Amino acid sequence: MLVLVGVLLVIIGFAIRLNPLIVVTVAGIVTALLGGMNPLQILDAFGTGFSSSRSVTIFVAVLPLVGIIEYFGLQEKAKLLIAKLARLTAGRVLLGYMVIRQVTAAVGLNSIGGHPQTVRPLVYPMAEGAALRRYGHVPEAVKEKIKAQSAAVDNIGLFFGEDVFVAVGSILLITTFVDTTYHLHLEPLQLAIWAIPTAIAALLIHGFRLLRFDKALDRDYAKATVETVGAEN
Amino acid sequence: MINVEVVYWLVGILFLAWGFLIARDVAHPKRWGSSSFWGLLGLCFFYGTWVQAGTAPGWVLGIAVLVLVLLASTGLLRDGKPGTSGPAEREASAAKFGNKLFIPALTLPAVTVILVLLAPVLKVGNVPLLDPKNTTLVALAIGAVAAVVVALMLLKPKHPLTPVFESRRIIESIGWAALLPQMLSTLGILFTKAGVGTAVGTLASGMLPKGSLIAGVLVYCIGMFVFTVLMGNGFAAFPIMTAAIGWPVLVQTFHGNPPVVFAIGMLAGFCGTLCTPMAANFNLVPPALLEMKNKYGVISAQIGTAIPLLGVNVVLMYFLAF
Numbered sequence: 246m247l248v249l250v251g252v253l254l255v256i257i258g259f260a261i262r263l264n265p266l267i268v269v270t271v272a273g274i275v276t277a278l279l280g281g282m283n284p285l286q287i288l289d290a291f292g293t294g295f296s297s298s299r300s301v302t303i304f305v306a307v308l309p310l311v312g313i314i315e316y317f318g319l320q321e322k323a324k325l326l327i328a329k330l331a332r333l334t335a336g337r338v339l340l341g342y343m344v345i346r347q348v349t350a351a352v353g354l355n356s357i358g359g360h361p362q363t364v365r366p367l368v369y370p371m372a373e374g375a376a377l378r379r380y381g382h383v384p385e386a387v388k389e390k391i392k393a394q395s396a397a398v399d400n401i402g403l404f405f406g407e408d409v410f411v412a413v414g415s416i417l418l419i420t421t422f423v424d425t426t427y428h429l430h431l432e433p434l435q436l437a438i439w440a441i442p443t444a445i446a447a448l449l450i451h452g453f454r455l456l457r458f459d460k461a462l463d464r465d466y467a468k469a470t471v472e473t474v475g476a477e478n
Numbered sequence: 479m480i481n482v483e484v485v486y487w488l489v490g491i492l493f494l495a496w497g498f499l500i501a502r503d504v505a506h507p508k509r510w511g512s513s514s515f516w517g518l519l520g521l522c523f524f525y526g527t528w529v530q531a532g533t534a535p536g537w538v539l540g541i542a543v544l545v546l547v548l549l550a551s552t553g554l555l556r557d558g559k560p561g562t563s564g565p566a567e568r569e570a571s572a573a574k575f576g577n578k579l580f581i582p583a584l585t586l587p588a589v590t591v592i593l594v595l596l597a598p599v600l601k602v603g604n605v606p607l608l609d610p611k612n613t614t615l616v617a618l619a620i621g622a623v624a625a626v627v628v629a630l631m632l633l634k635p636k637h638p639l640t641p642v643f644e645s646r647r648i649i650e651s652i653g654w655a656a657l658l659p660q661m662l663s664t665l666g667i668l669f670t671k672a673g674v675g676t677a678v679g680t681l682a683s684g685m686l687p688k689g690s691l692i693a694g695v696l697v698y699c700i701g702m703f704v705f706t707v708l709m710g711n712g713f714a715a716f717p718i719m720t721a722a723i724g725w726p727v728l729v730q731t732f733h734g735n736p737p738v739v740f741a742i743g744m745l746a747g748f749c750g751t752l753c754t755p756m757a758a759n760f761n762l763v764p765p766a767l768l769e770m771k772n773k774y775g776v777i778s779a780q781i782g783t784a785i786p787l788l789g790v791n792v793v794l795m796y797f798l799a800f
Contacts, residue, residue, distance in 0.1 A: 246680075248672045252709070252718065255665075259710045259756050264551040266654055269661045269714075270544065273668045280672025288540030290671060294664035295543050296526030296536070299486050300615055301660045305649065306489055306622045310586060312644025313629045314579055316563050318572030322579050325572065352587045356648070360764040369768060389770055393779035396764035397752075400776070401783060404748045408741070411590065412618050414659035415712060415748075419740045421663050422717050426670050427725055431737055433614040434594050439741035442798070446790040451783045 251276030297425045300417045307412055311356055323349070323357045327367055335375040335391060336459035339398045340452050342368050346402030347448060351409040358399055369395040380466045387462065394458060398451070405447035408440035416440075479605050482612035483527045485619040493520030496646040503558055511554025516649070518546060519657070543664075550654035557650045560643065575633065582629035586621045593617035659713060666717025675721020682722055691732050692796060698723040698739075699746035699792045703753075710756030712747025719743065728799070738799035742791050749788040752780040 251272045258268030277287045311319075323345070330341040342363075349357045358364070372391050376383050383391075407413045411433040420431045497517030500506055506513075522542050528534035549555055563571070572579065593600075593608065594617045600607040608616045626641050637643070649656060669675065682701065687693050698719060705715030724743055728734040751757045755777065765773045772778070 246677050248669075248674045249677055251669060251672070251674060252705075255714055256708050256756075262758070264654070265658055266547045266661055267551045269658070269665045270547045273665045276672045276674060277668055282672070285537055288537035288544075289535070290540070290668050291543050291664060292529055292536030292539030292541075294667040295522065295539055295660065296529040297667070298660045298663035299489070299523060299526050300482075300612075301663045302656065303485065303489060303615060303618065305492055305645075305656070306485070306619050307586065308645035308648050309492070309641035310582060310622055310625045310629060312646075312648055313626065313633065313635065313641040314582055315648075316568075316635065316640060316644045317575060317579060317633045318563075318568035318570075319579050319583070321565075321568045321572035322576070352584060354583055360767050364764065365767050389772065389775060390779075392765075392768040392770050393772075393775040396768060396776040397779040397783075399764075400752060400760050400780065404751065405745070405787075408745060408748070410587070411614050415744050416741075418659060418663045418666070418713050418716065419744055422666050422670075422720065423725070423736065423740060425667055426717075426721070427729075429736055430611060431740070432594075434591075435737040436741040439738045439798070440745060442794050443742060443745045443787070443791055446794070447783070447787055450786050450790070454782055 247279050248276055250279060298418075298421050300421055301414050303417060304412050304414065307353055311354070315356070319354075320357065320362060324363070324367055327363065328371070331371050331374065333375060334379060334459045335372045335394075335462060336455040336457075338372045338375050339368070339394055339458070340455045343398040343402040343451065343455070344448070346399060347406035347444065350403050350406030351444070353410045353412060355403055355407050355410075355413075358403065360396060360399060364395050364399050368398070376462065380462070384469070387465065390458075394455070398455070401447055401451050405440075405444045409437050409444055411437045479602075479609060480607060480616050480620070481609045482615050483530075485612075485615050486523045486526065488619055488623075490520045490523030492642070492645065493517065493523065495642055496520075496649055499560075499643070499646050500558060500650075503560065506556075506558035508554055508556035509558075511549055512556055512558065512650070515546060515549045515555045518542060518549075522546070543661075546657065547661075550657065555654055557653055560647050560650070562644065562647055571633075578632060581632060582625045585625040585628045586618075589621035589624045590614070590617045593620060662711070662713040665714065670717055670721050675718050678718055679722035679726060686723075686727070691800060694723060694727040694732060695792055695796050698728055698743055699788060699795065702743050702747040703750040703788055706747040706750030707754040707756070710751075710754055710758070712744055712751060715747050715750070716740075716744055719747075732800060734795075734799040739795060742795040742799070746788055746791040746795075749784040749791065752784040753777060 254272040330338045346358045369392055372395055373383055408415055416433045416436050419436055420433055423429045493516050497513045501513035525539055529536050529539050594613055597608045597613045682697055686697055701719040702715050705718055706712045709715055724739055728739050729736055755762055761777050764776050
C-alpha cells in the first residue's frame with residue numbers, strides 16, 4: 246500500500262503547478278524506492294520504460310507536414326471555413342465548429358483549432374454576434390455562458406476526435422503499456438476504430454445540448470423582456 | 479522489411495535536425511540549452527533501439543532522461559520563435575490554394591489506412607514489407623513522408639527544407655510538453671513494476687462483488703474517471719486502473735476483447751478530463767483567455783456532457799467487449 250504514495254505525489258505536484266516533468270520523475274523515483282529498487286535498477290527502469298514508450302512521441306513525425314501546410318495558410322483557410330457558419334444561431338455556430346474540430350482532429354489535424362488559435366479570435370465572437378443579431382443585445386450573464394460554451398466545444402471536439410486518429414498519444418500509450426506489461430500485441434488502428442462509437446455519442450450528446458442552449462437563450466430573453474416590460478408598467 | 483526502429487530513427491533525425499537549427503540560431507534566447515535538449519532527445523531515440531534489443535544498458539538512457547528533465551525544468555529550454563510566413567502572405571496563399579491545402583493533410587490518413595489494409599499481401603519474396611508487429615506505426619511514417627512529398631509538389635515552397643524549418647517552429651512552441659506523454663507512459667510502466675496497480679486492485683476488489691461483470695466494467699470506467707479527475711489526465715490513470723481492474727478482471731477473468739476494453743476505458747478517463755481543474759490547459763487557461771468571471775465556467779459547461787458520456791462508455795464497453 247506504501248507505493249500509493251507515488252500517486253499522491255502526482256496529485257499534489259500537479260495541484261501546486263510544479264513542472265509536470267519533474268513531478269512525474271520524482272513520483273517515479275519515490276515509487277521505485279518504496280517498491281524496493283536500488284538506484285541502478287531505477288535508472289535502468291527509466292531507460293527501458295522510455296525506450297519502449299518511444300511510440301508515444303511518434304506524433305512528431307507528422308509535424309513537418311503540419312508545418313508546411315500551416316506555412317501556406319492552413320489555419321487561415323480553416324478560419325474562412327469556420328466563418329461560413331456566421332449566419333447561424335449561437336448554438337448552431339458552436340455545433341458547426343465542434344463538427345469541424347472533431348472531424349479534423351480525427352484525421353490528425355488537431356492543430357487547426359485551439360483556444361488561442363480559433364476560440365478567442367473566431368468562435369466566441371461569432372457565437373456572440375449570432376446572439377446579438379437575434380436578440381439585439383447581449384447582457385454580461387449571456388456573454389459568460391457563450392464564452393464557456395465556446396471553450397467547451399473545442400475541448401469536447403478535440404478529445405473525442407483525436408482518439409480516432411492512430412498517431413495520438415493516448416492510443417499509443419495504451420498499446421505501449423499493454424504490449425510491454427502483458428505481452429499482448431495490439432495495433433493502434435484496432436483501438437482507434439473502437440473510439441468511434443464514443444466519438445459519435447459525444448457529438449450526439451453535446452450537439453443535443455447545444456441545440457437546447459439556443460432554446461434556453463430564447464427563454465432567458467423572453468423572460469428578461471417580460472420582466473423589463475413589467476417594470477416599466 | 480521496414481522495421482519500426484526505422485520509424486524511431488526518422489523521429490530521431492527530426493529531433494537532431496531541430497537541435498542543429500537551434501544551435502545555428504544566434505538570436506535564440508536559450509540557444510545551447512534548447513539545442514542540447516532536442517539533440518539529446520534525438521540521440522535517445524537512436525540509443526533506444528539497442529536498449530530494446532537488450533544489447534545496450536538501460537541505465538545510460540535513464541541518466542539521459544533525467545538530464546532531459548533537468549534541462550526542461552530549469553528554464554534552459556525556451557522557444558526561439560523562429561520566423562515564418564506573415565499573416566498577409568498566409569491569407570494570400572490560403573486564397574490561392576483554397577481547399578487544395580487539405581490534400582496533403584488527407585494524404586496522411588489515406589496512405590496510412592491503405593497500407594495497413596494491404597500489409598498482409600505486401601511481401602517481397604516471403605518477407606512482409608511492413609513490420610507485422612507494428613504495421614500501423616510503419617504505415618503512418620510512410621504516410622507522413624508521402625504527405626510531405628505531396629505538399630512539396632503541390633505548394634512548391636522556395637526552400638525544399640521548409641517542412642523541417644516549420645516543424646521546428648511547432649516543436650519549439652510545444653516545448654517540454656512534447657516529452658510529457660512519453661514520460662507519463664514511462665511512469666505507468668514504473669508504477670506497475672512497483673506494484674501500484676496491484677495495490678489499487680486490492681483496494682477495489684473489496685468493493686467488487688465476485689463474478690459480476692457489470693460491477694467490473696463500472697469500477698474500471700468510474701475508476702478511470704476518478705483517477706483522471708485527481709491526476710489531471712487519463713495517461714497517468716490508465717496504467718493504474720488497467721493493472722488494477724482492466725487486465726486481471728475484465729480481460730483475464732471475463733475474457734473481454736482487449737482493444738475495446740482499453741480504448742473505451744481511456745475515453746472514460748477523457749470524460750474526467752472535462753471535469754477537472756487539474757487539466758489546467760483545457761479548463762482553466764481558456765476562462766482566463768476569454769476573460770470570464772467564473773474560472774470554473776468551462777468545467778460547468780462540460781459536466782453536463784461528461785457524465786452522460788461516461789454512462790455511454792460503460793454501456794458500450796459492456797455490450798461491445800463481452
